[in-house]
Amino acid sequence: MKSLTLQVCNKCNKNDAIYKRYYSGETLCKSCFLRSIEHKVKKTIAKFSMVKYGEKVAIAVSGGKDSLTLLYILNHIFKLNELGKLIAVTVDEGIDGYRDESLRIVKEFCSELEVENRTMSYKELFGTGMDEAMKLRKSEKTSSCSMCGTFRRRALDVLSESCGADVIATGHNLDDHIQTFFINMFSGDVERIGWTYPEPVEYGSSGIKKIKPFLGLYEQEIIFYALQRNIPFQSEECPYMNESIRSDIRLFLNRLEISHPGVKYSMYNSVLKISEGLKNRNTTKKSVKCIVCQRNSTSTFCSVCKTVAMLSNNLDSDK
Numbered sequence: 001m002k003s004l005t006l007q008v009c010n011k012c013n014k015n016d017a018i019y020k021r022y023y024s025g026e027t028l029c030k031s032c033f034l035r036s037i038e039h040k041v042k043k044t045i046a047k048f049s050m051v052k053y054g055e056k057v058a059i060a061v062s063g064g065k066d067s068l069t070l071l072y073i074l075n076h077i078f079k080l081n082e083l084g085k086l087i088a089v090t091v092d093e094g095i096d097g098y099r100d101e102s103l104r105i106v107k108e109f110c111s112e113l114e115v116e117n118r119t120m121s122y123k124e125l126f127g128t129g130m131d132e133a134m135k136l137r138k139s140e141k142t143s144s145c146s147m148c149g150t151f152r153r154r155a156l157d158v159l160s161e162s163c164g165a166d167v168i169a170t171g172h173n174l175d176d177h178i179q180t181f182f183i184n185m186f187s188g189d190v191e192r193i194g195w196t197y198p199e200p201v202e203y204g205s206s207g208i209k210k211i212k213p214f215l216g217l218y219e220q221e222i223i224f225y226a227l228q229r230n231i232p233f234q235s236e237e238c239p240y241m242n243e244s245i246r247s248d249i250r251l252f253l254n255r256l257e258i259s260h261p262g263v264k265y266s267m268y269n270s271v272l273k274i275s276e277g278l279k280n281r282n283t284t285k286k287s288v289k290c291i292v293c294q295r296n297s298t299s300t301f302c303s304v305c306k307t308v309a310m311l312s313n314n315l316d317s318d319k
């Protein structure tokens with residue numbers, strides 16, 4: 001790492017700096033860096049009123065760096081401020097050889113932090129895990145990630161509701177957020193941009209809220225934090241990850257950030273303003289109940305029930 005060690009932290013003016021935050025010009029020592037990340041998370045939670053005092057928060061923990069770091073930081077903030085109760089919830093997609101390792105990491109880390117961990121599998125919820133679903137899907141049009149994303153959101157809802165949680169927190173970071181913005185722009189889905197404004201929205205039949213406390217953090221800063229704190233995480237990528245447009249956008253933004261430090265941060269602020277401006281215009285979004293599962297949906301059959309039906313039809317025709 002360049003000649004950073006020669007510089008002094010410009011927050012405490014005492015220790016050697018180990019990190020340079022290009023978008024703000026700060027150079028930080030280890031303890032000032034760690035504190036600045038925790039402070040940013042606290043500020044994001046407060047700014048968007050993400051958690052009310054006494055609420056029970058289910059943290060979606062997959063075993064990756066973002067979710068385990070989120071668990072660590074929220075646990076730290078909650079204990080310090082006696083905010084509310086935390087529970088770690090994990091979805092087992094049924095991916096042989098991949099999920100087993102992360103489930104072990106999550107279990108060990110949760111017991112170290114003394115946070116309860118509950119798991120639910122696609123198999124018990126939808127009758128099929130990802131390995132089977134990939135064999136059954138037949139058409140390549142149903143991408144692995146979109147099928148898995150549909151299932152994961154539902155599994156998280158059901159699991160968190162069964163724990164009596166009021167809020168679901170996920171580890172989505174600043175990079176994820178602006179990538180999603182570009183994906184929606186490129187697909188012409190302007191209405192969806194309004195839905196991404198980080199306001200806790202009531203969701204599903206039990207009114208569970210979704211929050212993203214890492215919204216204001218660069219992915220790179222989360223990795224650096226996790227390494228400094230020795231937070232364990234699974235680095236292996238999902239075997240079904242496909243080359244979606246997201247990977248191209250991610251590469252493009254990362255390249256841009258290297259030549260123009262801080263552009264991702266400015267983009268993040270622009271996305272916030274644009275999505276805030278659009279969020280109240282979504283008056284046309286009608287919500288009905290899915291006739292199979294009775295959950296809120298935009299059509300008679302929700303996307304989860306459609307996917308389950310597609311898979312079981314394919315199973316029948318294979319017999």
Ligand SMILES: [Zn+2]
Nearest residue numbers: 009012029032
């Ligand atoms: Zn310092």
Ligand SMILES: [Zn+2]
Nearest residue numbers: 290293302305
């Ligand atoms: Zn349904």
